[in-house]
Amino acid sequence: MNPLTMNHNLGLLADGGSLLFRPPSSTAAADVDRLFYFILAICVVFFVLITGVLSLFLVRHYRRPGQRVQPSPSHNNWLEIAWSVVPAILVAVIFMWGFIGYLNARTPPDDSYEIQVVAKKWSWAFIYPNGHVDNNLHVPVDRPVSLVMSSDDVIHSLYVPAFRIKMDLVPGRYSKTWFEAIQSGEFDLFCTEYCGTGHSLMNALVIVHPSGEFETWLNKTATFLIEITTVEAGKLLYARRGCAQCHSVDGSAKAGPTFQGIFGAEHRMASGEDIVVDENYIRESILQPQAKVRAGYRPVMPTYQGQLKDEEITALVQYIKSLK
Amino acid sequence: MNTLALNRKPDEPRGGTLHGEPTVNYLHCSRGWKSWLLTLDHKRIGVMYLVGILSAFLLGGIIALVIRLELFTPGKAFLSEDRYNELFTLHGAIMTFVFIIPSIPAALGNFLLPLMLGQKDVAFPRLNLASFYFWLGGAIFFLIAMLVGGLDTGWTFYTPYSTTTSSTVIAATFGIFILGFSSIFTGINFIVTINTMRPPGMTWFKMPLMLWALYATSIIQVLATPVLGITVVLLTAESLFGIGIFSPELGGDPVLYQHFFWFYSHPAVYIMILPAMGIISELISVFSRKPIFGYRFIAYSSIAIALLGFLVWGHHMFTSGQSKLSAIIFSALTFSVSIPSGIKVFNWLATMYKGSIRLATPMCYAVSFILLFTIGGLTGLFLGALATDVHLHDTYFVVAHFHYVMMGGTLIAFLGGLHYWWPKMFGRMYSEFWGRLSCLVIFLGFNLTFFPQFILGTQGMPRRYARYEPEFQWLHQLSTIGSLLLGVGLVMAAAVLVHSLIRGRLASANPWGSATLEWTCDSPPTHHNFESIPPATDAYDYQDLVFDDEQDGYVRTPAEEEPLPDDAQQPVLI
Ligand code: HEC
Ligand SMILES: [Cu+2]
Numbered sequence: 037m038n039p040l041t042m043n044h045n046l047g048l049l050a051d052g053g054s055l056l057f058r059p060p061s062s063t064a065a066a067d068v069d070r071l072f073y074f075i076l077a078i079c080v081v082f083f084v085l086i087t088g089v090l091s092l093f094l095v096r097h098y099r100r101p102g103q104r105v106q107p108s109p110s111h112n113n114w115l116e117i118a119w120s121v122v123p124a125i126l127v128a129v130i131f132m133w134g135f136i137g138y139l140n141a142r143t144p145p146d147d148s149y150e151i152q153v154v155a156k157k158w159s160w161a162f163i164y165p166n167g168h169v170d171n172n173l174h175v176p177v178d179r180p181v182s183l184v185m186s187s188d189d190v191i192h193s194l195y196v197p198a199f200r201i202k203m204d205l206v207p208g209r210y211s212k213t214w215f216e217a218i219q220s221g222e223f224d225l226f227c228t229e230y231c232g233t234g235h236s237l238m239n240a241l242v243i244v245h246p247s248g249e250f251e252t253w254l255n256k257t258a259t260f261l262i263e264i265t266t267v268e269a270g271k272l273l274y275a276r277r278g279c280a281q282c283h284s285v286d287g288s289a290k291a292g293p294t295f296q297g298i299f300g301a302e303h304r305m306a307s308g309e310d311i312v313v314d315e316n317y318i319r320e321s322i323l324q325p326q327a328k329v330r331a332g333y334r335p336v337m338p339t340y341q342g343q344l345k346d347e348e349i350t351a352l353v354q355y356i357k358s359l360k
Numbered sequence: 361m362n363t364l365a366l367n368r369k370p371d372e373p374r375g376g377t378l379h380g381e382p383t384v385n386y387l388h389c390s391r392g393w394k395s396w397l398l399t400l401d402h403k404r405i406g407v408m409y410l411v412g413i414l415s416a417f418l419l420g421g422i423i424a425l426v427i428r429l430e431l432f433t434p435g436k437a438f439l440s441e442d443r444y445n446e447l448f449t450l451h452g453a454i455m456t457f458v459f460i461i462p463s464i465p466a467a468l469g470n471f472l473l474p475l476m477l478g479q480k481d482v483a484f485p486r487l488n489l490a491s492f493y494f495w496l497g498g499a500i501f502f503l504i505a506m507l508v509g510g511l512d513t514g515w516t517f518y519t520p521y522s523t524t525t526s527s528t529v530i531a532a533t534f535g536i537f538i539l540g541f542s543s544i545f546t547g548i549n550f551i552v553t554i555n556t557m558r559p560p561g562m563t564w565f566k567m568p569l570m571l572w573a574l575y576a577t578s579i580i581q582v583l584a585t586p587v588l589g590i591t592v593v594l595l596t597a598e599s600l601f602g603i604g605i606f607s608p609e610l611g612g613d614p615v616l617y618q619h620f621f622w623f624y625s626h627p628a629v630y631i632m633i634l635p636a637m638g639i640i641s642e643l644i645s646v647f648s649r650k651p652i653f654g655y656r657f658i659a660y661s662s663i664a665i666a667l668l669g670f671l672v673w674g675h676h677m678f679t680s681g682q683s684k685l686s687a688i689i690f691s692a693l694t695f696s697v698s699i700p701s702g703i704k705v706f707n708w709l710a711t712m713y714k715g716s717i718r719l720a721t722p723m724c725y726a727v728s729f730i731l732l733f734t735i736g737g738l739t740g741l742f743l744g745a746l747a748t749d750v751h752l753h754d755t756y757f758v759v760a761h762f763h764y765v766m767m768g769g770t771l772i773a774f775l776g777g778l779h780y781w782w783p784k785m786f787g788r789m790y791s792e793f794w795g796r797l798s799c800l801v802i803f804l805g806f807n808l809t810f811f812p813q814f815i816l817g818t819q820g821m822p823r824r825y826a827r828y829e830p831e832f833q834w835l836h837q838l839s840t841i842g843s844l845l846l847g848v849g850l851v852m853a854a855a856v857l858v859h860s861l862i863r864g865r866l867a868s869a870n871p872w873g874s875a876t877l878e879w880t881c882d883s884p885p886t887h888h889n890f891e892s893i894p895p896a897t898d899a900y901d902y903q904d905l906v907f908d909d910e911q912d913g914y915v916r917t918p919a920e921e922e923p924l925p926d927d928a929q930q931p932v933l934i
Contacts, residue, residue, distance in 0.1 A: 056818040072748050072818075079738040086705060086734050090727065093712040094719070097648070105902070108714040111654045119706045120699060127695045130745050135688050137747025142684055190521040191614060193679060193754060197820025200751040204680045206615060207520060208608025211681040224829065228754040228822040230514050231521060233441045236825035336525075 061223060061244075062199035062215040064141055069200075071133050078126055141201065144214035148180035155205045155227070156188035156338045158234030159278020168258050169343075171276040173225060173242045175217055176250035182214035188338055193229035196242055204229055217244040232336075233291050234281050270355025273348055282337065285359050292337060293330055299357045304331045318353045385787065385884040400485035403885065405492050406471030407785070412496060413463050420454040421850065423447050428809075428843040434830045444826035445512035452515030453506060457536050458499045460766060461628055463774050464635035465581070466495065466546055469574050471785060473550060475878035475885065476568055478559040478894045483552040491545035494538055502535025514824060516625075519606040519617040523599070530599065533592050540585035540624075543631070547581030550574050559877070562896035568876045569658055573638025576662040577631050580669065584627040591620040615680050622673035630669040632766060634662055636773030637704055640726050643776055644708045646874045647723035648715030651900035654707045661700035668697045678749050687746060694744040701737055705730060720872065721795030725776025728803045732768025736761060739814065754824075757817020760810045768806060775802070775853060782857060783867030787884040790860035798856055801849030808842025868913025873905050879914075 060066045097103075151173070152163040162173045175181045185194060187205040194213070195202040203213035227238035245253055264272075274280055274295075282292035293303075298313050305311055306329045320327055322344065325337035344352070386403045396404055427447055430439045439447065470488065474481050482488050505511070509528025513521055522529040554575050558567070594605050604610030606617040637658075645652045652658065674682060674690030708730060717723070739761045742748045752758060783789055812835040821832045828836070870879040876899045881889050905914045 056815060058820060068747050068751055071745060072742065072751075075741050075745065075748065079741065082738060083734060086709065087731065089709050090712070090730060093709065093715070094717055094727070097712060097715050097717045099649075099716045099718040103716055105649050105716045106714040108650070109653075110651045111656070115710070116654055116657060116703075120703055123702055124699055127698060127741070130741055131692055131695050134745030134747045134749070135691060138678075138687065138750065139684060141747065141750060190524065191518060191680075195754070195820070195822060197751070202679050202750050202753055206608075206681055208614070209681065224820065226820070226822045230445075230518070230824040232512065232525060233445065235445075236441065236822075236827045 058198045058223075059219070060198070060200070061219045061221070062196075062201070062217055064137070064215065065198065065200040067137055067140075071130075071137060074133070075130055078130075141213070144182035144212065145180045148182040148214055149176070150182050150184060151175070153183050153185040153194065153205065154188060154343075155185070155192035155194070155238075156278065157190065157231055157336060158227070158238035158281045160194075160225070160227075160238070160240045161277065161343070162240075164254060166254060166258050168254065169277070170257070171278060172240050174250065174253060175242065175244055177217050177220045177244050177247055180214055180216045182212060185211050185213070190231050191229045192227050192231050192238070195226045195228040196223055197226070198223040199242075202228060217242070220244045220246040237281060266351045266354045267358045269348075270351035270353070270358075273344075273352055274355055277340070277344070279352070292333060295356045296359050299359070305329060306331045306333075306335075315353050315357075318356055319349055322349055322352065384886060385882060386887050387786070387884055389887040398489075400481070400489055401887065402470050402474050402481050402485065402488060403785075403889075405488050406467055406469075408492055409462065409467040409470060409495070412492075412499070413459050413467055416454055416458040416499065417463075420451055420459055421847065423451040423454070425843055425847055427451060428840040430826070431828075431836045432840045434828050434833050434836075436827070439826065441826045442510075442512060445514075445824070446510055448824060449512050449514050450506060453502070453511075453532075455766075456515055456625075456628070457502065457539050460632045460770055461539075461543065462495060462546075463632075463770065464639065464777065465550070465574060465577050465631070466491070466542070468639075468774070468777050468781060469550065469577075469635065470546070472570065472781065472878055473553060473574060474557075475784075475881065475889055476571055476876055477553065477557055477562070478877045478880075478890055478896070479553070479557050480888050480890070482549045483557060484549050487545050487549055491542040491549070494542035494545065498535055498538030498540075498542060501538060502532060505531035505535050516618075516621060518621075519595075519614045520608060523595070523607060530592065530595050533588070533595060537585075537588045537592050540588050543581040544585050547578035547585075550578040551582065554578075559893050559896045565656065565659065566896060566899065567659075568899040569641035569652060569655070569662075570635075570638040570876075572659045572662050573635045573641070576666040577634045579663075580627045580631050580634075580666050584624050584631075584670070587620060587624045591617070591624070594620070615677065615682065618677055618680060619673065622676045623670075626673040626676065627666075627669045629765070630665055632770045633701075634665060636729070636770040637662070637701075639773045639777040639780075640708060640729050641704075642874075642876070643722050643726040643780055644711050645900050646780075646872055646902075647720060647726070648712045648717050649873065649902040650711050650713075650715040651898075651902075652707070653710035653713075655900075658704060658707055661704060664700050665697060668693065672697055675744060675749075678746060679753050691744055691746050691749075695741075698737065698740060698744065705734055705737075719796070721790070721792055721799060722776045722780035722872075724796050724799040725772055725779060728799060729769060729772045729776060732764055732772060732803075732806065736764030736768055739764065751820075752817055754822055755817035756813040756821045756823055759823050760813035760817060763810045763813075768810070772802075772806075775799075778857070780872065781878075782860070783871050784878060784883050784885070786861055787867050787882075788860045788864030789867050789871060790856050790864055794852065794856045794859075798849050798852035801852060802846060803849075805842050805844075805846030805849045809839050809846050810842070812836075812838040812842070865912075868911045870905070870914040871912070873902060873907065873914040875899055875901050875905060 057069055060069055150165070154161045154163065160171055162170050164170070183194070185203065185205045186209070187207045189207060191204055191206050193202060193204045196215070199215045199217070201213050201215050203211050205211060221244055223242040223244070225240045225242050227235060231238065282290050284290055284294045285296055287294050287296045300313060302310050302312050311317060311328060317328070323339060323341045325339055326335050329335045386401055396408065399405060427444070430437045430444060505528045509532070511528055511532055513525070513529060517529055517533060554571055597603050598605045598607060598610065598612065602610060604612035606612045606614055608614060641652055641658055672690060672694045674686055675694045678687050742752055743758065743761060779790070779795060816832055816835045819832065821828060867883040869881065869883050875897065877894055877896065880894055904917050906917050908915045
């Protein structure tokens, strides 16, 4: 099921996908594909027609010794009207079809399940009604889900190819989109509005749970901090809340410094002062990243003020502390 | 009637280049760098533009190859994400603003427009020179701004990414505005020249279609470019005085920037494609020896496209959260522009019907253009339709589509035009064999590069990705191999042309059998082009043009005689 883990070279044709498309996995996807194939048919007909006529003329009227131009009209009203009106009608049909599909895609049904989406460089946060925040989008199958989206920094765009949906997340306003998954499994979610260094890594998974299992999953995750150790919780948060996009734990540099072995080390700040990394410094780095910027790095870290609970920050601190 | 020296021996130089007699052409009439840099001659300015934009094209092209090589593997090959982002920004910005927009109007147009009108120069030669220096200054300023700032915003400079991450976005936009000024100057010059300097007998509807195309292009250049100026002012006002215009933190609207940007940049797409269509109209007619089919329609549609092109910018923002109503209106308007563009293709085909078609190198480019532009245009239907656009927007499908239109369309037409007017510009013929072969290699390389990208797009590969999922790799690899082939083809074409400058056969005044006025003066033209303004003849009347072995070109025979089988003597060139 998982398009990410299956045999990649054969991936295109597997699972009911075609050479052109991933398997249509939402209620709207099949509609979009139908319109696509309708336009494709028109394109093929016209392309074959044009290429055919072009080749025919090239062969028939190729300049050979003795061959000369034969008289032919330099314009013909009926012909010209025909080749203007026929394409115009076809184009009108394409337009109507496209616009009806678009209206459906922009109008979520009233009973849809609502999930908040917040994008920031370069991670996604999906916020569920019970307060749980996840870096992957978990949804139930066969139920309309609407996404209420906003961005913390620059414009991002949420794109799920298997669902054929895409919508920009613009700072300073909410945007909305919706879908109804018709198949359980995991699907790629990409950011399609260019947003800088980590743009191409700003992806996530849509995990469609089989019917009934979504609620179980949701109830379980809501209590995960209680059931596991603080360090484990920190590790989970590190992956889920986007820290992993910019901070490695193995010593390699990304947009931000690695977490490996930083606890207790002395770091030079851009302002010139030296600081020893302790619990408070980490806490401040998370809540007010621009207060002390480490030398050699650009001040791109987003603030997590108001987005992480106290115990979550503690878990992160403990996790970083554990990385010797 | 014409300035041909009719009784010259075939092996003697034509256009009097080598021995300074009987006439001195514009390339040799004066010497020294000053005579070029300070020239007011439209032909020399055209040649300087040509050198300039081709250098920009070389730079943009090398960057494109580096990008394609990086994309050979899904993970990191040799570029960090940041370098990759800077390079695709440079590639896009150089190709659109520094190369393609000025390519046909400023380089070829400058050279041709007065010649096609039988004139000595454009209406305002000084303004013309100024436009070149604005282009040069703008290009340098723009490149410096991008390199110094390490600009990585993409050529679209979308806010708030551009305003929050880089300090030089205002400088870069200002650079484009300077480049735009050079467009405005050229545009004004062309409009005035065409309006006031047509030779006796050349009414509007007797103009060659290339002039209609340049006229329509000039209108867009003059009307659209000022919007860039407004954008610069607003960006500056925001950053200096903190007036909230685009920045959400100050209460502005980032999407407003996209409206401003596309209000200029969408019409700019027509600045690129309209003159290309003009070239193709000339080529198809000349190499089929048939008057263009539906002349009036093509002329009117150039103007219609120029005006309607101002009303479709919103189709770049179907997923930006603009209101449903505006999305629907922009979709409808977009389709309405597609019709006249499509019909032109039918007109070109009808022109070839019952003609006498010669597949010389320029015609090979014209045929490539028809095929590639058709694909580019037809794939636009998927993007104009709202439901499919939502899926395809900002994926490789869009990348493939606009390369088919910009490169398969404008660049191929530019190359066709360059090969067609080359003998006129430099007085030399190139090897037809190598010319056609390089055209074929370019055609194949182009398709191998960009066709796989359509499939990448429908499969969901977003654009501007330094890294990607392994499932996309085989398509990316095809594309990279294609781009290398395309590079080989372009280098071949360049070699063919440069070789002709040194070794090429001397060109006659009218080597292709064209009926427009520029082919009645010497190849290359003298400093003053024409001894006196020639009376306009029918631009598409090939009846009494006969190939003359002695001239190695076509001459007009008096029309009273019974017209001869006009092509009997024309050797079939291989
Ligand atoms: C967009 C990229 C990005 C994301 C996402 C991000 N950071 Fe950072 N972070 C940075 C950069 C760049 C720096 C260095 C500059 C600075 O100090 O602000 C940094 C610095 C830090 C530091 C100080 C490190 C030192 O060696 O001085 C800590 C601690 C930290 N981040 C924690 C986090 C945590 C925890 C998260 C997730 C909740 C996170 N960051 C998410 C980019 C990011
Ligand atoms: Cu993004």
